[in-house]
Amino acid sequence: MSRDRVVVIGGGVAGLATAALLAADGHDVELVEKNAELGGRAGSWERDGFRFDTGPSWWLMPEVFDHFFAMLGTSTTEQVDLVRLEPGYRVFYGPDESPIDIESDETRSRAVFDGVEPGAGDALGRYLESGRLAYDIAVDRFLYTNFDSPRAFLNPDVLRHAPTLAKLLARSLQSFVAERFTDRRLRQILGYPAVFLGSSPDRTPAMYHLMSSLDLAEGVRYPDGGFTTFVDALVRVARAKGVRIRTDTTATAIVTRRRRGIRRRSAIAGVRIRSGDGTERSLPADVVVGAADLHHIETRLLPIREQTFPQRFWDRATSGPGAVLVLLGVRGTLPQLAHHSLFFTEDWTTNFDAIFEHPTRVPVPASLYVCRPSATDSSVAPAGHENLFVLVPMPADPRIGRGGVDGAGDAAVEQIADRAIEMVAEWAGIEDLGERIMVRRTIGPDDFVTDVNSWSGGALGPAHTLRQSAFLRAGNRSRKVDGLFYAGSSTRPGIGLPMCLISAELISKRLKGDRSAGPTPV
Template structure:
């Protein structure tokens, strides 16, 4: 651990500045939410911005697939940290209220525990969460109050001082509130989340509820630092929201805002290579991006600034010669990927009231499941702790396109090792045998645990997506569903940086880099590129039009 903190000290030592804003047009590579948001913010600055996306649709991991009257989100499905979304939209002259139809979920989610007949509904309300915990373990309600106080304090501090910084200025980080809590923060970076929770709560169900948010970070409660207990503020107190129409509508809103700022978006256009001035020099500058369109034609888009918002491993190892790579293959060989995922998209005939909008299934062999994913001998857990999203529980109008009348839309996520060798998925059972067998097991587990014995017989649409698909379709490093895991060595100050050390004018955004995994983090990563371009070394979010931010007070 001492080695990691020495790396932190070296990273934050004073350094000579670099040009704040390279001249010329901007090319953004990758049309996920990070690329769209970065393009929007830079265009808002008056820059000439072009975005290229290799696939036919924008969204990246937050994609969609339609079949038989169903429209499935194929990636993120939890809407947390609403203030981050609203801040982004306000920077672009609008708001979440104008762009999205958000509804608060009640319950926030439902949990089924192995070998327990009754599920637990989590209401995403502080008073209700306290009462729930007290009912599960006498005395746990008061302990949760203190736990959530700490989570809220840590979350607020993270928003003000750690999430919106590029970690380029030591003085900017040395604020009174940070120094006063430095000992506590460092201790929580060093302690795993699971042990932090277990010291406070004995009931296994509570431990699992508080530990599971580590999965949102592409990690496990046994690997994620306990500073991430801040996540419990989001799902137990702050509320779980849902954008009507699904996350397809969120991506559509961010695209709409980007185009309103003047961004030109070209889908079906693959970025083939970065072009630089005098590539033999130690520190060349970007000059453009060579692209190939859907018809096979190639051209070079000129650029004075390039933002790589696709998978960082893919960009660095495919685009750049060895001597210009900030993160060569040897770097990635030492990194821990987040979990892979088996995604099972199901269109089901009839209603499924046994499932909430969000439903979790937790196994008794909790630690063994995470060891199967992150351990020395990775394999698909059996049984696995599953997540099921039922957006048709909230989007009940058939005209919304989520599901036809009289049917339900299910998205099942089975965390598995990040290993493309596990195979590819397919439609209606056409994927590789290992993947389809694991999907069958997951469907049977949901049917058994939640009391839907005829679930398999009611399926009318089925598609599986596996790590090999994520690698092939999205360029995802090792087929990970989320990005590099949030372990100590890959969190906060230690996470992959967003500016090239060897090529002037080359920046990065997205889940591979700071501040990390998840849609809110990707929006923040876009703002961090904007701060680089402005030469802003501060830790606070960029001021919104008219001054202030949604985080004020």
């Protein structure tokens, strides 16, 4: 394999992972990141002794992390200290209903379901068995493939289960769950993973019921010290493999050259960059990996004639949700909340329609998610105080506005935050929550545009609808420019930290000419 000069654009999880793997493969790799800090959406913010993760907060699919680190000659255990959460999460349904704790174990989860709806425990067992089968097939045949060989589809396991897989793709997760469970609360527990996929239960294929086998059976973990410790680990392994990392360095254009004798195709020549001091220069490259937002890479860094995914592609695409994030440092303790707590409104179909149907609108009331990492990690808040991260799913609409510190954000964002705080206080029985807030910062959809060049202000990436999943999701290789590739949540295989690691491996496979369907043997 030749030693290529590679420039990776974007220092988020996908960019760092791609840079590390390509350097391990023997390439000369340089990474450029526009912000002063690395991590992208997996960012952090500190104030007055409180340290907040501002992005991912669930550690699922641990075998994907294990495989990634093994490819680099190390292990998850060596790089990150994982804690198994008990309970996995707590679910609130209103001020007058008792919350339900979901354990990180299938046997106990089945008991919880039986306690809510007689017979639901056995139904959950069958549901998780089906989910594990779908998950195993996905990992073995569909997640680690570039779909450039029919072998992904002609595998005996895939062919044997083809009728079942087809049915799972053809119907919604919501209908699949409703056929098996009656109680609204259980239906919501099994439907909410669609939000992790940037969608809603009625818009997500039933194939993704596989997600429930990850938390209800395999459990939920947390990296001690916060998710920035995972970003730090990626930086360490990337640098150890020889990656040169430039922060405060903005990619302003992808430089190409016309190929002789090949009509309407170009080849990579380099990347134009601007340093923090305003200096501009070009980095020569044989390969460029766009690991930032794909809409930004395509529509801002390339001329239209070289865009595989021009604006008209995005005009037809479906964004995942936006979000208002609320970071709260709270005086005293909050035992009413678990490490992860979910607050589900009764009419969440209306809630999701507000986010995804046009014209979109801010949902009132809004379902929301609260992370209390101080329940597990003493380093994220001063002794005796609590750290809360509140996520309120919103339409992917920058017009909702930007956030700020101590209530200084745009009015709509601060109103959304106020309603979320009131909802948590009422439903969890913390009457004085608002009075105990010592630190407050909000982040709105327009901040995602500024901070990570997010398409439409989305918090996650393109939604996992049927036509934006698996081989139908945006591909990771340019059709117009040889040597240009894409990694991250905008492309295959999709949204989430594990998917970003797999997307990095898919680039490594592309450059090695590896057309296999499963994880790279270690």
